Amino acid sequence: MATIDRQATTLALAHALSAAERGLAVIPLSRTKLPALRSPHRADAPDPARPRCHGECGRFGHGVYDASTDPARIRELFAAAPWATGYGIACGLPPYHLIGVDLDTKTGTDAPAALREIALRHLFTIPPTVVVMTPSGGRHLWLSGPPDVVVPNSAGRLAPGIDIRGAGGYLVGPGSRTEHGVYATAPGTAHLAPAPCPRALLRLLLPPPRTPRHPAPPSTGGHGQGLVQFVLGAHEGQRNTRLFWAACRAYENGIGPDLAGPLLAAALHAGLPEHEARATLASAARLTGHRP
Template sequence: MATTDRQATTLALAHALSAAERGLAVIPLSRTKLPALRSPHRDAPDPAGPPCHGECGRYGHGVHDATTDPARIRKLFAAAPHATGYGIACGLPPHHLIGVDLDTKTGADSFAALRELARRHLFTIPATVVVLTPSGGRHLWLSGPPDVVVPNSAGRLAPGIDIRGAGGYLVGPGSRTDHGTYTPAPGTAHLAPAACPPALLRLLLPPPRAHHPTPPSTGGHGQGLVQFVLAAHEGQRNTRLFWAACRAYEEGIGPALAGSLADAAVSTGLSEREAHATIASAARMTAHRP
C-alpha cells in the first residue's frame, strides 16, 4: 500500500510539473481533493489581524501556496508525501483560469443547462481543455481577462454548474482520488484554455453595486474597519479588505458598510470589480448574502 501511495505521489508530481510548464500554478492535493498540507496555524488562537496567506513563509495555506516554480513544487510535494493529485489555481496569470464545473451528482443535467444558457445568451461554448471527473462530470477550462476577478459560485448559473474563479482551484488531470482518476477528454489535452465568451463572462460576474456613502449607523468600529482598508499597501489590499468585510458582516454592519469598504479599497488601487468580488466572498464566507 505504501509503495502504491508513493507511486501515486510521484505520478501526481510529474503531472503537476507538466502543468506548471504550461503556466498553471499548482498545489498538492490529497485523495479527498483537499489541499494535502495542513495549515501551520491550525492550533493557533484566532488572529487579531488578517488571516495569513503565506506571509509566514511556511507551507499549508491552500491555494495561496500555488506556484509554477519547479523547485518550490518539488518542495511542496516533499512536504506532502501522501498527495495523490494536484490542484490548479484559478484566476492567476497568464491564463487567469476560470473553471466551469459541470456536475452530475445532483441529478441535474448540467450539460443541457449550459447549452441552454449559451442559446439564451447568444454565445458559443468554445473548443477548450475538458477534464473528465470520476463521477461523470466535466471541467471546462476557460481563460479570463487579466483585469476581471471572477468569483467562485455554486449553482448560481444553473443547478449542477459550479464556477471556480479567483481563490479557487480545479483538480488537475492525472490526479487520483477516492473515487477515481481525473482524465483529459480525448482531443482536448493539447489545447490552451479558450477565451471565455463575453456573454458568459457577464453572467459569471456579480451584478454592479450602487454607490453608498459612509452610513452614520455603523459607528466608530465601522469607520475603524474602513481606515484599516485605507491603510493597506500593495500586496495587502485584498487581504485587508476581505478581513474587514468579514468582521463587518459578522457584526451585522456588512450591508451598511460594504459601499464604504469598496470605496476605500478602490482608493488604494483595487479595481471596483475586484473590491466588490472580495466583499461578496466575505459575505458568503460569513453566511450572509450581499
C-alpha cells in the same frame, strides 16, 4: 496518518510539473481533493486584529496561496506531503486567469444541457478548450479570463449543477487520483490552451454591481401583469433569466412592445443593471422575430 502511495504521489508530481511548464500554478492534493498540507496556523487562537496569513509566514499549508509554477518549490511541496495523490491548479492567476466551469452529474440535474440552454438564451458558444473528465462523469471546462476581471467562485448560481471556480479557487488537475477515481483530459483537448471566456458568459459569472433600488413599476392592469410580477420576484442569479423568459412570452403573445417598459421597470426594481436589462429585452425581441 494517511497511507502513502508512492507511485500515485510520483505520478501526481509528474503531472503537476508538466502543468507548471504550461504556466499553471499548482499545489498537492490528497485523495479527498483537499489541499494535502494543513494550515500551520490551525492551532493558533484567532486574532481579529491580525490579518489572515496567505503564506507570508513562509511556511506551507495555505492552500491555493501555496500554488507555484517553480519546479523546485513544487517538489518541496510534494516532499512535505508524501501522501498527496493529486494536484490542484489555481484559478485566476496569469497567464491564463483560469476560470473553471464544473458541470456536475451527481445532483440529478443535466448540467451540460443547462449550459447549452444558457448559451442559446444569451447568444454565445463555448469554444474548443481543455475539458477534464471527473470520476463521477462530470466535466471541467477550462476558460481564460481577462487579466483585469476577478471572477468569484460560486455554486449553482449560474444554474443547478454548475459550479464556477475563479479567483481563490482551484481545479483538480488531470492525472490526479482521488477516492473515487482518476481525473483525465477528454480526448482531443489535452493539446489545447484554455479558450477565452465568451463575453456574454463572463457577464453572467460576475456579481451584479450594487445599484440603488428603483421604485416599483406602475401597474399594467391584468394584461401581462403576471409576467411583470414574475420578474419582480427574481432573486440574485435569476433576474436576467426571468426577464428573458417573460419578455419572450410577451412577444409571443403579441404584447411585447406594450410590456417592454413595465418589464424593464420590474427588472430595475429587482436590481438588474439598466444596460443589461435593455440588452436582454432586445435579445428576446430578436429571438421571437421582432425588432428591438
